[in-house]
Amino acid sequence: MPGRNKGKFGNDQVSELTAGRLSVYLRCLNALDDEGTKTVSSKALAEQFHLNAAQIRKDLAYFGEFGVRGVGYYVKELKRHLRQILGLDRTVRVGIFGAGNLGMALADYPGFRREGFVIVGLFDAAKAKVGQQSRGGVRIFDVADFKKMVKKEPIDIAVVAVPAAAAQSVVDEVVSCGVRAVLNFSPGTLKVPAGVRVKNMDLTVSMESLSFFLARGDADGRA
Amino acid sequence: MPGRNKGKFGNDQVSELTAGRLSVYLRCLNALDDEGTKTVSSKALAEQFHLNAAQIRKDLAYFGEFGVRGVGYYVKELKRHLRQILGLDRTVRVGIFGAGNLGMALADYPGFRREGFVIVGLFDAAKAKVGQQSRGGVRIFDVADFKKMVKKEPIDIAVVAVPAAAAQSVVDEVVSCGVRAVLNFSPGTLKVPAGVRVKNMDLTVSMESLSFFLARGDADGRA
Incomplete structure (x- = not known):
């Protein structure tokens, strides 16, 4: 062609x-x-x-x-x-860490399924949540079982939706299991070894960029 | 100084x-x-x-x-x-449109409160949700009442967390009420007049940028 x-x-x-x-x-x-x-x-x-x-x-x-x-x-x-x-011609497997409001929302985000992302599961440390599922039917697993699960069924992207204090240890764990791409919703910066890519979705940063433009009285563009 | x-x-x-x-x-x-x-x-x-x-x-x-x-x-x-x-030395008032999983998660996102953003309320078209509140206590109002409410208590930033099909009409409504900054979580592009700033948080785009780097076998940086 x-x-x-x-x-x-x-x-x-x-x-x-x-x-x-x-x-x-x-x-x-x-x-x-x-x-x-x-x-x-x-x-x-x-x-x-x-x-x-x-x-x-x-x-x-x-x-x-x-x-x-x-x-x-x-x-x-x-x-x-x-x-x-965009690498969407193969299955991209995603694990979501943190089954709070945000994790549950992300698990059911319709755009992910549409593009063929497979949400393998939610992972949380709270035993009370384990075994439950999101409205859309994504199951919540014990984060302690992640290492064992990922050996059988590798994941490509880890979504981090845990509280800030837990984020680095979650990332260390998933990276040690071979995950090379992280979508991070926790505030603050994460340390990862070379060869691992982190995309930060700091919601406060986004809000503040709008606040910044309102404060400057300069809102004539798109972000 | x-x-x-x-x-x-x-x-x-x-x-x-x-x-x-x-x-x-x-x-x-x-x-x-x-x-x-x-x-x-x-x-x-x-x-x-x-x-x-x-x-x-x-x-x-x-x-x-x-x-x-x-x-x-x-x-x-x-x-x-x-x-x-960053314009955070004054109160920045935020309305969240859509009281689904994502809207509820955003209403309680701890980083917003910490920086002094005031979440005025959630706004939804589903009558069954109106009067309820998020876990963190943010109340859900009828979106039909927004125009009236905003006259008494203006908002600075509108967060759009409604399904894609409803996003443009929500934005048209808030812009007509004088809101000049929009944080948009719905997929697709929104049309706004000059002087209004939209910051797009397309989650699928973020996931695809990770997928893109995995597909290229090039994951040596941070996004």
């Missing part, structure tokens, strides 16, 4: 920002596919979803997806390609 | 990334203050919290906070200064 240049694929210049944008494009393509739309131009995509058409073309061209003159992009094909680039 | 250069404060070059880092420093200073630490050098701050010392100095110098030779920064004073820069 012309332009499907896999060589560029492993390039270090592909930033996390690009990955984030590809992920947003995938959300938009899902919506178009649900509506039955077969093809879309970068211009129409940009207009419908409040994105930047030039940026879309640049991002997709980087991955060898050039669209077809007079047609635009084939929605289903571009979806498949983006899913492949 | 030398170097407390307020002139630079409104500069457009102050990026959201800087605001995010200041917010992380504030988290670290809170931890130090809790421990009773009186002063800290950029080097010690960097080492203890896995940050970059040169970046800390650069960020703080930008806001006129230079530290004291041989002492470093006074923890309480720097905290106060950062809180002022």
Whole structure:
């Protein structure tokens, strides 16, 4: 297929920002596919979803997806390609640590299932919670059993939704079990060895960035 | 006070990334203050919290906070200064839209209260939920009453935790009531007029950025 240049694929210049944008494009393509739309131009995509058409073309061209003159992009094909680039063409197994409000909310977050993330279970230290399940049916396991469970059924991503004081020890434990990617909802910074990636979702930081812009009286953009 | 250069404060070059880092420093200073630490050098701050010392100095110098030779920064004073820069020296009032798992989790998120965000209430369209409250005691109001309530008690930030299909109409409603900052947890993009700031917390995008790095076999950094 012309332009499907896999060589560029492993390039270090592909930033996390690009990955984030590809992920947003995938959300938009899902919506178009649900509506039955077969093809879309970068211009129409940009207009419908409040994105930047030039940026879309640049991002997709980087991955060898050039669209077809007079047609635009084939929605289903571009979806498949983006899913492949984002590593969603295989099963991504997720364990959620902490079965409090936040952990329970994340376990049932509809977007995860839609993209094929498999929520293996919730893990908590509170014996009273063990054996229960989220509204969506994700079971709560004893965190003490994680090491044993993960040997049989490895997980790819650990979501940390425990109180701040417990976060580092949870991360140490999952990393020692071979997990290489962590989505962290606890405040503060976590220490991980090289080769492990942490994505911090500090909710207070996000709120404060809004507070910052309100305080400056400068709210003319999107974050 | 030398170097407390307020002139630079409104500069457009102050990026959201800087605001995010200041917010992380504030988290670290809170931890130090809790421990009773009186002063800290950029080097010690960097080492203890896995940050970059040169970046800390650069960020703080930008806001006129230079530290004291041989002492470093006074923890309480720097905290106060950062809180002022981040607009946390006044009350920031927050309304949360959607009283599902996620909204309930956000209502009780301990970091918000700690920094002085006041969660005014949860707002939901489901009559059965109205009048109930979160575990932490945040009351659930009828979203239909929001317009009336906000006239008496304005809110600064609207947190959107409703299903994707309802998100745009919720945002249109809060914006029409004068809210200028939105923290959005629903997937997809939201349209807002100029002068309103949206910060998107798309959880699927975050998971996919981890999946992307796992797929590339390149996990040598922090997100």
